[in-house]
Amino acid sequence: MSDILIRPASDADGDAIAALIAAAFAEYEGCVFDRAAEFPELDAIASHFAGRGGTIWVAEDSDGVIGSMALAPTSDPDAPPGGLEIFKVYVAQAARRRGIARALFATALNAARAAGAPEIRLWTDTRFADAHRFYERCGFTREGPARECHDLSATWEYSYRLPLGAAGPREG
Structure with a gap:
């Protein structure tokens, strides 16, 4: 991990994050990546999350951006005041299993704790089984029924x- 830099993303990172998302979607039958229709925030990604009161980080190595994760206040009306939500969790396939998602999560978790957030929430595609295992290893618990997004990927x-x-989840 010493060759990996975790840094706040800039608006200029939108194309690299778009490439991460497109590549991840290509791994799953029926996942459609249409940037203009469903991901317009990528055109000014850092500004988008800053405008929501959050931050997006990228993981970068000598080849460029290889991962992303954002944290912003949740819009879920059932969440407690000050609750946060994780978004845009993607790691390039060739860079997986190297601790990159864990490092991005540790960065987001530290920011959530510094903000005094009572909890972190997230939504993840039911097809992304590896992501589910990662979130569960990080201490997340699946709650409630699945929701339909009514998007191009169904x-x-x-x-x-x-x-x-007070104790919080383990970071290891």
């Missing part, structure tokens, strides 16, 4: 929640 998503109590 996505259904699971909800995950991580309470941030």
Whole structure:
């Protein structure tokens, strides 16, 4: 991991993050990546999350951006005040299993704790089984039924929640 830099993304990183998302979607039958129709925030990705009161980070190595993760206040009306949500969690296939997602998550978790957030939530495509295992290893618990997104990919998503109590989740 010493050759990996985790840094706040800039708006100029939108194309690299788009490439991560497109590549991840290509791994799953029926996942459609249409940037203009469903991901217009990528045109000014850092500004988008800053405008929501959040941050997006990227993981970068000598070849460029290889991962991303964002954290912003949740819009879920059932979440407690100050609750946060994770978005845009993607790691390039060739860079997986090297601790990159874990490093991005540790960065987001530290930011959530510094903000005094009571919990972190996220939604993830029901097809992304490896992601589900990662979130569960990070201490998240799946909650409630899947929701339908009514998007081009006919996505259904699971909800995950991580309470941030005094002890909080393990970072290892």
